[in-house]
Amino acid sequence: MVTGAGRGIGAGVAEALSREGYAVALTSRSRDQLEETAARCHGPTLVLPADMTGPGAVDLLLEQVERAWAAPEVVVANAGAGVSASVERTTDEQWQQMLDLNLTAPFRLLRRTIPAMKRAGHGRIVVIASVAAKLGEPYISAYTASKHGVLGLVRSAAAELARTGVTVNAVCPGYVDTPMTEATVQGIVDKTGRTPQEARAALEAKQPIKRLITVEEVVEAVLTCVRNGGMTGQGINVDGGGLQS
Template identity: 60%
Template sequence: MQSRTCLVTGAGRGIGRAVALRLSGAGHRVALTARDERALNAVAAELPGAALVVPADITEPGSVDRVVDRIEQHWGPVEVLVANAGAGSSAPLARTGDEDWQRMLDLNLTAPFRCLRRTLPAMTANGWGRVVVVASTAARVGEPYIAAYTASKHGVLGLVRAAASEVVRKGVTVNAVCPGYVDTPMTEATIATICAHTGRDPDSVRKTLADKQPLGRLIDPDEVAVAVLSFVDNPAITGQALNIDGGGVQS
């Protein structure tokens, strides 16, 4: 495949970092965005190919437009979008406040929507594009105490399917990966929250989360990145959601 211009959101750590490394290793130009400029610079220094650091909080109105404007000024239109930025929250539904609910929707659903809205026109005009959204197994099944997170991830999977249907004849594919518990800072934050509420020790909580995957361990970020790259390479797959959870959700 020829070198493409890529944008990875939430690229400063975890899955985003792993995806950026895989894309760069495959010969693509990779623009990195997240709020933490220092983390982005560290990832950029690891990439073997061209990198562009564009710090931003993509939940802010207009920020996605500014990020893509800067990429276009340097390299031209975004050809591969990996909408990875996301966060979780945990609380019983009855104790989930409006602010927490909105925060989950803003980052996990509205931000990917804005990224697609901004990048799809150039992809369809050029007759080639790839979009991969990092969703979650929470987009496929419901679990207790993560109502806001689950709703946002179910929503983004609907967005993926609708967008894929719109652009299927225009050389653009739109897909999602649905990881289980991945060995990332986000999972570490989940472990810390559970420990704070239950008094359990971190090792036992980590084992509980690992055991949710029939594989018996946390998923490695690079295992998600490999799946993302497979969607970039294959023009015949669109509107799909691939579970990466060691067999926990079979579909």
Template identity: 40%
Template sequence: MSGLRDRHAIVTGGGSGIGLAIAAALTGAGARVTAIGRREGPLRAAVEAGHAAGFEIADVTAEGAFAAALSRCGAPAILVNAAGAAESAPFLRTGDDLWDRMLRVNLLGAASATRAVLPAMLAEGWGRVVNIASTAALRGYPYVTAYTAAKHGLLGLTRALALEVAAKGVTVNAVCPGFTETDIVAESVARIMEKTGRGEAEARAELARHNPQGRLVQPHEVAAAVLFLCGEAAGAVNGRALAIDGGEVP
């Protein structure tokens, strides 16, 4: 991918799922990837498999944790905010603690990471910020009000910041996957099975039905969209939400 060779890229949540697929895609395009996450095991495995050049252990929801990691690994030209989490509950049982967790990991963590790397990008006159949102940033889903609100907020952050930096060589975009084959979806399948008594195949089909293609999105498909947005060819793409969902969101 032209323009990515030897550029430093940071991928939060880079040890598993979509984040790992993104780290691998950027590495394959020649970028020097640092994967950041909370668990050493998956991060180390990603490096050993050649999907990242290095890793840093940090919780993006902890104040100052990302900045400390950044001081060790150096400022990136590319930041992909892929760390995220989803918890479900009926709205009337969605307490303040759950709201706080969803906002911190899905919105405030991305804002903090972006704030830490942006000065260097602006000084260089080139940078790419890609936020991994969700189709939940584009539409509503029942029983995940806090998660949906946080992802809507992440898209708002994307659009507003994109306008601030539009003339400064930095682009800010969001990728919005539908239900994707990740640990988060596996947890959703387990919850459906527990609550409804359905088998695994039926539970997976319940999630896949949202996609007009009748399947779950694959992590590498999300990574391909991120790779495009990080490249030189996407220099005029800014403040956009790219849905990777088989046509779920009009």
């Protein structure tokens, strides 16, 4: 099961898991985007549009997957969003939006999927976090707080499940060449008057490799988490060397 599977990293992960031989349940808010992802997959798919922050949404999604197939063996919690504002200009609504989508939704997903994985004696959970899970940057306090929180969730869950055959890891990308980063570029343009090219160059310059990370590079890290049963509780940086930990 892959959340946020309509585009960007989620779509790339879904397609890669399909190539690995998995039947893949796809969810995001846009049916059209999910259908496009499903068309690029090599094997069986379920298209399940949903808002992960909705009341009971996670339970409903898992019930649909279990009725159609079985409890998921691999769960990739990718759905997420960002917001930019200084601390004093961050509204309660923005703060809550970041916590609901980036932290509470993954928590509910783990809580719902862990019992079946424990019974099976095998499972792989991967949360797409961010380098913001480890580092504070200006103007993204709500986003950073939610990502710090979700990395803590991953580490605690991994410690609990270490002897069960279930692994829990996070992948922590830097700036990735995705629609979410394009929205960041547009935000910089709107607030600073820079050109899109200048704004994009500023993001590229934050990473030692001086370019954006590709979706494929993030997908490879996710696949490593799926394949390697000896790796759990990790926050794997895919950021061009910006955080050396």
